Amino acid sequence: MGGRIFTETRAEQIECGPPARVTTHQKFTITASDVVVATNSPFNDLVTMHTKQAPYMSYVLGFRVPRGTVARALFWDTEDPYHYVRLQYLPADTAAGEPRGESLTEELLIVGGEDHKTGQANDADERYTRLETWTRERFPMVGVRCCQWSGQVLETIDGLAYIGRNPLDGLNIFIATGDSGHGMTHGTIAGILLTDLIMGRENPWESLYDPARKTLGAAERFVKENVNVALQYGAWVTGSDVRSTKDIVPGTGAVVRRGLTKIAAYRDETGSLHECSAVCPHLGCIVKWNANESTWDCPCHGSRFDKQGALLCGPANCDLAALDPVVPPLESPLLAGS
Numbered sequence: 001m002g003g004r005i006f007t008e009t010r011a012e013q014i015e016c017g018p019p020a021r022v023t024t025h026q027k028f029t030i031t032a033s034d035v036v037v038a039t040n041s042p043f044n045d046l047v048t049m050h051t052k053q054a055p056y057m058s059y060v061l062g063f064r065v066p067r068g069t070v071a072r073a074l075f076w077d078t079e080d081p082y083h084y085v086r087l088q089y090l091p092a093d094t095a096a097g098e099p100r101g102e103s104l105t106e107e108l109l110i111v112g113g114e115d116h117k118t119g120q121a122n123d124a125d126e127r128y129t130r131l132e133t134w135t136r137e138r139f140p141m142v143g144v145r146c147c148q149w150s151g152q153v154l155e156t157i158d159g160l161a162y163i164g165r166n167p168l169d170g171l172n173i174f175i176a177t178g179d180s181g182h183g184m185t186h187g188t189i190a191g192i193l194l195t196d197l198i199m200g201r202e203n204p205w206e207s208l209y210d211p212a213r214k215t216l217g218a219a220e221r222f223v224k225e226n227v228n229v230a231l232q233y234g235a236w237v238t239g240s241d242v243r244s245t246k247d248i249v250p251g252t253g254a255v256v257r258r259g260l261t262k263i264a265a266y267r268d269e270t271g272s273l274h275e276c277s278a279v280c281p282h283l284g285c286i287v288k289w290n291a292n293e294s295t296w297d298c299p300c301h302g303s304r305f306d307k308q309g310a311l312l313c314g315p316a317n318c319d320l321a322a323l324d325p326v327v328p329p330l331e332s333p334l335l336a337g338s
Contacts, residue, residue: 011037012317014044016170034198037166038176038190040183041154041302043314045175046283048167049211050315053156053178054225055118055302057290059127060149061135063142064090065109070139083113083134084181109142111135117228118152119299124292150292152302152313153181157225158218161186162211163193174198175211232299235286236262245273253289253296253307262286264296264320266307276309277321287320296320 013023014035022030037044041055065087075085088108092098098105111134114127121127128148135142156162156178163186166173174197176190189205196203207213241254245265248254253266255278262278264287278286278296285300295312296305304312309320 010317011043014173016173018170018172020170020172034172034174036174036176036190036194036198038187039314040177040179041313041315042166042175042177043317044169044173045166045315049162049175049177050283050301051226051229052162052211052222053154054228056115056153056155057118057121057150057297058112058115058153058181059124059131060110060112060151061128061131061145062088062147063109063111063135063139063144064106064146065139065142067103067105067107069141070107070109081113081115083111083131085109085111108146109135109139111139115153117299118302118304119288119290119297120232122289122291124150152304154178154302155180157221158215161189161209163190163209164197164206164211167212177211229285229300232285235299241289245275248273251294252291253294255286255289261323263323264289264305264309268307274308275323276319277323279321280316281318281321282314282316 010025011022012025014037015021017031019031019033020035022032022035024030042049070087072087077083088110090103090106090108092101092103093105094100111131113134114131116127132145154177159180161176161178161180161182163176164174165171166175174194176186176194179186189209193203193205193209197206235255240256242248242256245254245256245267248265248267250267250269250271253264256263256265263275264278266274268274280287280298280300280303282298282301282303285298287296287298287305290297290304294307296307296309298304298316301315303314303316305316305320306312309322311317311319
C-alpha cells in the first residue's frame with residue numbers, strides 16, 4: 001500500500017512540528033504528518049509515562065506434557081509474585097513415525113512468574129527453582145524441564161495499556177506502551193485504535209486506553225512504585241559490588257566505584273576487562289549486573305544494555321557512556337635511566 005520499512009535505523013529525537021520530524025542516529029530527518037512510538041517503553045518521553053508504569057523481569061519454564069492432560073486455556077493466579085500458564089503445540093516427531101505437523105503425543109506447558117523489579121534482584125536460579133516446584137505441585141504429569149528464559153514486562157499502575165496521544169506532546173505524536181505481558185493483544189488493539197485516532201474517526205476505546213488518564217484507584221500503587229524509583233538513586237553513594245576489579249571472574253560483571261565515578265566493569269571469557277559508565281543515560285540511575293542474561297539493567301525505568309554497554313532496550317536511547325582513557329603520568333627521565 002505504498003509503505004516502506006527501514007531497519008537498522010534508530011530514531012533519536014522526535015519533534016511534533018508540523019510536520020513531525022524524526023531524527024535518526026545517522027542524523028537523517030524523516031518528516032510525517034503523524035508519528036507512532038511503539039518501542040515497548042517510550043524513548044521520546046523523559047518522565048511522564050515512566051511514572052505510570054514499572055519494569056519487571058519475569059521468568060518462564062517449558063515442560064513437555066502428554067497431549068490432552070492439561071486444559072487448553074490461559075491461566076493466571078493472584079499470588080504475589082503471580083504465575084501464568086499456557087500450552088503451546090510442539091512439532092511432530094517424524095523420527096518416531098508421526099506425520100508432519102503438530103505432535104500427536106506431546107505439548108509444551110509454559111509456566112511463568114516469580115517477577116521482580118528490573119535490576120533489583122539477581123537470584124534467577126532460585127526463582128526458576130521456585131517456579132518448577134510450583135509447577136510440579138499443580139501439574140504432576142510434567143516431564144523434565146526442557147527450556148527456560150526471562151524477559152521484561154512493563155506493568156501499568158492500573159493494569160491497562162497506554163495507547164493514544166503522548167501526554168504533554170503534540171497532537172500528532174502517539175504511543176503504545178504498558179503491555180504487562182500482553183503485547184500480542186495490545187499490538188492488535190493499538191493497530192485499530194491508533195489508526196482511528198490518526199484518521200479522525202471515533203473509537204469507543206479511546207478514553208479507556210488514554211495515556212493521559214488519571215486512575216484514582218491506582219494512587220497507592222503510583223506512590224509505591226515512584227518511591228521505589230527514588231530509593232534507587234541511593235546507589236550513587238554506595239561502594240563497589242566487589243573490593244577490586246581483580247575479584248570479577250571471567251564471564252561476569254560488577255559495578256565498582258573509582259573516586260566519584262561508578263563504573264560498569266565486565267570481564268570476558270579471555271580475562272580482558274571492559275569498562276563503561278554505570279550511569280543510565282535516561283535519568284541517571286546506576287545500572288545493576290544481571291547474571292542470568294549477562295546484561296546491565298537499570299533499576300529505575302528498565303533500560304537494558306549488553307555486557308559491554310551497548311543499548312538493548314529503552315527508555316534510554318544510547319549506549320552506556322565510554323570512559324575517558326586513563327593517561328599515565330609522564331615517566332621521569334631520571335627514573336627511566338635516561
